[in-house]
Amino acid sequence: MQDPRNPRPPSGLAWRWGVIGLAVVGAAAAFGYAGGWLTPDRLSPKKIVNVLQANSGLHPGYRRNHAKGICVGGRFEASGQLAAFSEAKLFAQGVSTPVVGRFAIPGGNPQAPDSSAPIRSFALRFDMADGEQWRTGMNAMPVFPVSTPKDFYDLNVATAPDPATHKPNPEKAKAFFSTHPETGPFLAWISQAKPPASYVDETYKSLNAFYLRDNAGQRHAVRWQVVPETPSTGDGGPAAGDTDYLAADLQKRLAQGPARWHLQFVFANDGDPVDEAAKAWPDDRKVVDAGTIVIDSWQPQADGPCRDVNYDPAILPHGMEISGDPIIVARSAAYAESYLRRTSEEGHLPGTERPKEAQ
Amino acid sequence: MSRYDTFHPFARVLHWLMAIMILAMLFIGAGMVSTLAEKHATLLAIHKPLGMIIFVLALIRLGFRLVHRPPPLPADLPLWQKLAAKGSHYVLYGLMIVMPLIGWGMLSAGKYPVTMGGGFVLPPILPQDPALFAWLREAHRYLAWLFFLTFLAHMGAALMHGLIRRDGVLKSMTTGN
Numbered sequence: 001m002q003d004p005r006n007p008r009p010p011s012g013l014a015w016r017w018g019v020i021g022l023a024v025v026g027a028a029a030a031f032g033y034a035g036g037w038l039t040p041d042r043l044s045p046k047k048i049v050n051v052l053q054a055n056s057g058l059h060p061g062y063r064r065n066h067a068k069g070i071c072v073g074g075r076f077e078a079s080g081q082l083a084a085f086s087e088a089k090l091f092a093q094g095v096s097t098p099v100v101g102r103f104a105i106p107g108g109n110p111q112a113p114d115s116s117a118p119i120r121s122f123a124l125r126f127d128m129a130d131g132e133q134w135r136t137g138m139n140a141m142p143v144f145p146v147s148t149p150k151d152f153y154d155l156n157v158a159t160a161p162d163p164a165t166h167k168p169n170p171e172k173a174k175a176f177f178s179t180h181p182e183t184g185p186f187l188a189w190i191s192q193a194k195p196p197a198s199y200v201d202e203t204y205k206s207l208n209a210f211y212l213r214d215n216a217g218q219r220h221a222v223r224w225q226v227v228p229e230t231p232s233t234g235d236g237g238p239a240a241g242d243t244d245y246l247a248a249d250l251q252k253r254l255a256q257g258p259a260r261w262h263l264q265f266v267f268a269n270d271g272d273p274v275d276e277a278a279k280a281w282p283d284d285r286k287v288v289d290a291g292t293i294v295i296d297s298w299q300p301q302a303d304g305p306c307r308d309v310n311y312d313p314a315i316l317p318h319g320m321e322i323s324g325d326p327i328i329v330a331r332s333a334a335y336a337e338s339y340l341r342r343t344s345e346e347g348h349l350p351g352t353e354r355p356k357e358a359q
Numbered sequence: 360m361s362r363y364d365t366f367h368p369f370a371r372v373l374h375w376l377m378a379i380m381i382l383a384m385l386f387i388g389a390g391m392v393s394t395l396a397e398k399h400a401t402l403l404a405i406h407k408p409l410g411m412i413i414f415v416l417a418l419i420r421l422g423f424r425l426v427h428r429p430p431p432l433p434a435d436l437p438l439w440q441k442l443a444a445k446g447s448h449y450v451l452y453g454l455m456i457v458m459p460l461i462g463w464g465m466l467s468a469g470k471y472p473v474t475m476g477g478g479f480v481l482p483p484i485l486p487q488d489p490a491l492f493a494w495l496r497e498a499h500r501y502l503a504w505l506f507f508l509t510f511l512a513h514m515g516a517a518l519m520h521g522l523i524r525r526d527g528v529l530k531s532m533t534t535g536n
Binding site: 013016019024030034042045130131132133149310317318319324326328332334336340343344347349 | 393394403469477491525
């Protein structure tokens, strides 16, 4: 590209072009590395969502996990007891914060029977007055099965349905669990767990540990749980063959009045594992009651306000922080990927399945 | 040399400051969407306020450029290179202003809090709309690629001026003479 009218053609032309080429190619390669294109073996949000999608089938427009659920609405009324441990404004005494909630069952199949897994989940988005938000996705179980994203991925690969039998291969699952002893507490629980007949009677847990930060800048490691206040009405559970009893039960309960839970924060002692979701903390830990969650309305998820909420557990108000638990960030990244896929399907983006045509 | 042969010192400071910020933004963006390691949260927390700083600086820079015209390109530069230089500058300025707005709008359409740190949240600029979120999210991705490719061309051309043609174009943005 040398100008023929340039009076002094530079010497070492090849070397000069080499520098330019190296700068451009080097920058492009560094960008490729940052984007993960040069390390295809690295575990990515896409891979996690792909394995969930492969295990449950593609259901356009739906969440890739916890696909079957129902929207609920209400508020959180703070007791003020947690305000000493977190400067998040929603915990100040007397503050009432609207919530958009969602009850769901695990798995990516929105038509799955309610009894398909003994786990129920409860997600909440707290909409604070100044525009801040707190989002949390909780599960009715004592611990998470594994403590790292890689193990979660491997667990889903090991329990993938066999193409021939449509059921997980017991040998592969057994091999995974025997080489992952941290799954012991979860396996012990789930072997006894019965699928409850109501969303309302369950205790839901954050499973992951987070930090509260107080006015003085001190951090406190916590997990939280929402514990039902409503005593069980115990009407005998669902009729035989009824696969959608959870939504019907919730509607019946809410017709009688609001359902209430206490939002309790469990504080770690020194030495309790903060970064391992598969490990429970002993039962005697300090518990602070932050206030009451009041749920008084419901809507089907197809057009309810929870449908387009990504219950990303890393969205926290000032005064709450993520811990070093690697599952939190992995959930955040994978939920973002799942959210993009289902909103792309809603938006009929090129190359995506259309929700209505797929039915 | 006349004062039209170089960039104003303020323009040069803004150029290099924003070059570092924008390049950091592109790498942070590419990294944060492809990883599920802990740095994902850190990168996300930097990406949003840094994007808003770039947006404000880009408006200042555009305003400054409109009253302080840049030095002309060398008269002997081939026409296609003049057009490429002009076109790539339109693309770079456009993306500096449009990318933060798309990011802000996309978070608004997803009803995400647009957190700037320290509990400070920007108000939404678009109503909640999942389809709009998806379109803006993908636009953000593809325009980021265009941004990076335009940066590569810009950097390659600047080095070509400095190392091959040695016509003072690169100097007009570095030492100024």
